[in-house]
Amino acid sequence: MTIESQQLTGADEVEDPILxxxxxxxxxxxxxxxxxxxxxxxxxxxxxVGVVGESGSGKSMLxxxxxxxxxxxxxxxxxxxxxxxxxxTIDVLNLSDEELRSYRWADxxxxxxxxxxxxxxxxxxxxHFKDTLRAHDEDVSEGMDFARQLLSDLYLDPExxxxxxxxxxxxxxxxxxxxxxxxxxxxxxxVMDEPTAALDLLMQRSIxxxxxxxxxxxxxTMVFITHDLPLVxxxxxxxxxxxxxxxxxxxxxxxxxxxxxxxxxxxLLNSTPNIDAPLEDMKPIPxxxxxxxxxxxxxxxxxxxxxASEECTAFDPEFQLIEDEHSVAxxxxxxxxxxxxxxxxxxxxxxVSKGGDSR
Amino acid sequence: MxxxxxxxxxxxxxxxxxxxxxxxxxxxxxPGGPFTQLRVRLLRQGVPASEVxxxxxxxxxxxxxxxxxxxxxxxxxxxxxxxxxxxxxxxxPVAQVVAEAVPWTVFIVLVSTVLIFLFGIxxxxxxxxxxxxxFDKAISALSISLMSIPFYVIAxxxxxxxxxxxxxxxxxxxHGTDVEPGLTLEFLVSALEHAALPIFSxxxxxxxxxxxxxxxxxxxxxxxxxxxxxxxxGLADRRIATWYVARNAILPLYTGFxxxxxxxxxxxxxxxxxxxxxxxxxxxxxxxxSNDYPLMMGTFLVITVALVIGxxxxxxxxxxxxxxxxxxxxxxx
Ligand SMILES: Nc1ncnc2c1ncn2[C@@H]1O[C@H](COP(=O)(O)OP(=O)(O)OP(=O)(O)O)[C@@H](O)[C@H]1O
Ligand code: SF4
Ligand SMILES: [Mg+2]
Numbered sequence: 001m002t003i004e005s006q007q008l009t010g011a012d013e014v015e016d017p018i019l020x021x022x023x024x025x026x027x028x029x030x031x032x033x034x035x036x037x038x039x040x041x042x043x044x045x046x047x048x049v050g051v052v053g054e055s056g057s058g059k060s061m062l063x064x065x066x067x068x069x070x071x072x073x074x075x076x077x078x079x080x081x082x083x084x085x086x087x088x089t090i091d092v093l094n095l096s097d098e099e100l101r102s103y104r105w106a107d108x109x110x111x112x113x114x115x116x117x118x119x120x121x122x123x124x125x126x127x128h129f130k131d132t133l134r135a136h137d138e139d140v141s142e143g144m145d146f147a148r149q150l151l152s153d154l155y156l157d158p159e160x161x162x163x164x165x166x167x168x169x170x171x172x173x174x175x176x177x178x179x180x181x182x183x184x185x186x187x188x189x190x191v192m193d194e195p196t197a198a199l200d201l202l203m204q205r206s207i208x209x210x211x212x213x214x215x216x217x218x219x220x221t222m223v224f225i226t227h228d229l230p231l232v233x234x235x236x237x238x239x240x241x242x243x244x245x246x247x248x249x250x251x252x253x254x255x256x257x258x259x260x261x262x263x264x265x266x267x268l269l270n271s272t273p274n275i276d277a278p279l280e281d282m283k284p285i286p287x288x289x290x291x292x293x294x295x296x297x298x299x300x301x302x303x304x305x306x307x308a309s310e311e312c313t314a315f316d317p318e319f320q321l322i323e324d325e326h327s328v329a330x331x332x333x334x335x336x337x338x339x340x341x342x343x344x345x346x347x348x349x350x351x352v353s354k355g356g357d358s359r
Numbered sequence: 360m361x362x363x364x365x366x367x368x369x370x371x372x373x374x375x376x377x378x379x380x381x382x383x384x385x386x387x388x389x390p391g392g393p394f395t396q397l398r399v400r401l402l403r404q405g406v407p408a409s410e411v412x413x414x415x416x417x418x419x420x421x422x423x424x425x426x427x428x429x430x431x432x433x434x435x436x437x438x439x440x441x442x443x444x445x446x447x448x449x450x451x452p453v454a455q456v457v458a459e460a461v462p463w464t465v466f467i468v469l470v471s472t473v474l475i476f477l478f479g480i481x482x483x484x485x486x487x488x489x490x491x492x493x494f495d496k497a498i499s500a501l502s503i504s505l506m507s508i509p510f511y512v513i514a515x516x517x518x519x520x521x522x523x524x525x526x527x528x529x530x531x532x533x534h535g536t537d538v539e540p541g542l543t544l545e546f547l548v549s550a551l552e553h554a555a556l557p558i559f560s561x562x563x564x565x566x567x568x569x570x571x572x573x574x575x576x577x578x579x580x581x582x583x584x585x586x587x588x589x590x591x592x593g594l595a596d597r598r599i600a601t602w603y604v605a606r607n608a609i610l611p612l613y614t615g616f617x618x619x620x621x622x623x624x625x626x627x628x629x630x631x632x633x634x635x636x637x638x639x640x641x642x643x644x645x646x647x648x649s650n651d652y653p654l655m656m657g658t659f660l661v662i663t664v665a666l667v668i669g670x671x672x673x674x675x676x677x678x679x680x681x682x683x684x685x686x687x688x689x690x691x692x
Contacts, residue, residue: 071587118584121607
């Protein structure tokens with residue numbers, strides 16, 4: 001992919017981006033291991049965007065990149081631009097340590113993958129809130145009032161939760177407490193990395209509903225990262241699909257669900273468990289995704305793609321706009337739409353209506 | 360929960376009771392019958408045959424001709440009152456010998472164990488922060504070699520070189536013979552001089568193990584998400600280092616500390632022998648050598664009870680200090 005092609009893509013399709021990720025790459029081992037490869041993606045103000053990818057595809061790397069918090073010794077290159085309002089641009093990767101410290105959590109906050117391990121086990125939950133307020137020179141008693149409000153918005157008993165040690169709370173309660181903690185400084189953007197992975201189906205549902213309410217009430221832009229496509233499909237306005245450390249498709253939710261152009265997205269849609277679909281219709285995607293080292297020339301999905309041609313293995317497919325706001329990195333996206341049938345009812349028309357029962 | 364405290368406390372008494380009973384049984388198991396040896400010795404010392412039984416009764420709080428159950432009850436009753444009879448070799452009440460010896464032993468063991476933990480935790484923490492550095496590797500290597508040297512080897516070497524060759528330190532005793540015990544500077548200096556080598560040799564070898572444990576704990580804690588999340592939340596490095604890393608790394612060492620304190624009391628049998636340092640261990644050893652059963656039992660009991668109480672305190676306080684541990688999980692002693 002060339003830089004010029006990048007500039008014509010999905011990134012520019014967003015009218016009022018709050019966060020722009022440009023050519024973000026993450027490498028380990030002095031550049032030999034690519035765990036995020038040239039990802040360009042913008043997040044619109046006040047939207048909920050869902051990022052989907054299988055385990056190990058680089059989802060957490062993308063999340064960390066937005067806060068310039070790649071785990072050492074990884075190296076992040078590219079550009080992360082934050083726009084607190086339409087006319088202001090903050091270049092996140094060039095912030096000083098002190099500026100970065102106040103940017104994180106206060107401007108762009110994050111719910112870490114695994115709520116259970118995000119709290120210090122020997123500290124009460126309330127102390128985590130106070131620590132955060134003090135670290136950002138906020139008024140503690142005012143901040144704690146806001147914390148209580150957030151907790152009750154999330155249907156938790158504030159006093160009880162604040163006075164508990166993490167292990168005294170259930171998984172769902174810890175998850176919600178962590179969401180409250182991440183909202184404590186009223187961030188503009190909330191990045192959530194697998195916020196529901198450890199929860200049962202019912203809890204996942206109710207957390208999604210709570211998140212929608214939170215988003216409305218506090219006008220926060222949400223990035224919801226998950227491996228569970230149907231889950232996020234019920235919540236997101238726009239979606240992006242990661243495969244092997246690269247973005248392969250991005251677009252409005254209905255487009256991704258019903259009109260996806262990338263063979264991987266279509267395979268993903270067909271492989272996800274669907275309560276209505278008979279078991280024999282479920283197709284696990286054959287093959288496995290490439291390792292971070294030696295990402296192959298050409299399309300990284302070629303090994304597993306039923307439509308792979310010589311062109312595919314020779315040239316990297318460009319991440320190109322195929323229709324309004326909808327970008328795909330595939331040489332044969334039209335063929336994919338025509339030849340790879342989606343196995344759930346109503347697909348290829350409009351998908352599943354938003355907020356409806358996508359499972 | 361209250362129930363747990365009661366049961367746990369009852370278990371301490373039960374353990375002490377059983378140990379005391381065992382010491383009674385042990386006397387009985389000695390070759391040649393319960394008091395044959397003692398009787399022979401008293402006779403040899405010129406004690407008239409008519410008085411021997413009375414002397415034995417006095418020494419051990421037991422009537423040699425009473426029925427076994429009677430002897431047992433007498434023995435237990437006086438032991439409970441802290442009366443262990445009279446030392447045969449020293450001619451003093453065992454309780455008095457023990458009372459004089461205990462402070463010195465406690466001093467040595469407490470100071471050296473605290474030093475082990477202080478240095479171990481400090482070194483281990485620094486190593487973990489600079490994991491893989493040259494400092495880390497050097498200290499790890501040193502720790503492992505120190506761990507493989509038994510403390511008595513260090514003790515003998517220290518005694519031979521620093522006390523006998525260089526004569527920097529005294530070779531025996533708890534304080535100078537010409538110094539009156541009391542709260543005087545002279546006495547304190549003299550006591551420290553005498554304790555320095557025992558404490559040194561009892562400390563140096565133990566530091567390695569604690570440093571390695573602390574290093575391992577810290578590295579494990581540093582890899583936890585909550586440390587990374589704390590950084591993202593903008594917390595100051597110092598706050599993270601103390602409340603998020605050190606606290607979680609040190610807590611698991613705490614029970615080990617109290618247990619070690621108890622077990623190291625036992626080690627003083629050898630240590631105090633090497634330095635002729637008249638503490639508990641020293642008297643236990645000399646009691647063994649001179650077949651001084653009352654003294655043997657007294658010192659043995661005190662060491663055992665101290666160990667049991669150490670575990671008891673560790674058990675009760677650990678749940679206070681580490682919120683993750685709920686009460687009643689430990690079943691030790
Ligand atoms: N510290 C690290 N050093 C080297 N490689 C790493 C490191 N952390 C992660 N990786 C690699 O980076 C790739 C992407 O990791 P990432 O955590 O972003 O995946 P993910 O999509 O979040 O997966 P999951 O769904 O399991 O959370 C993986 O192949 C992983 O092996
Ligand atoms: S570019 Fe080729 S190999 Fe890659 S997804 Fe498209 S059709 Fe498949
Ligand atoms: Mg992840």
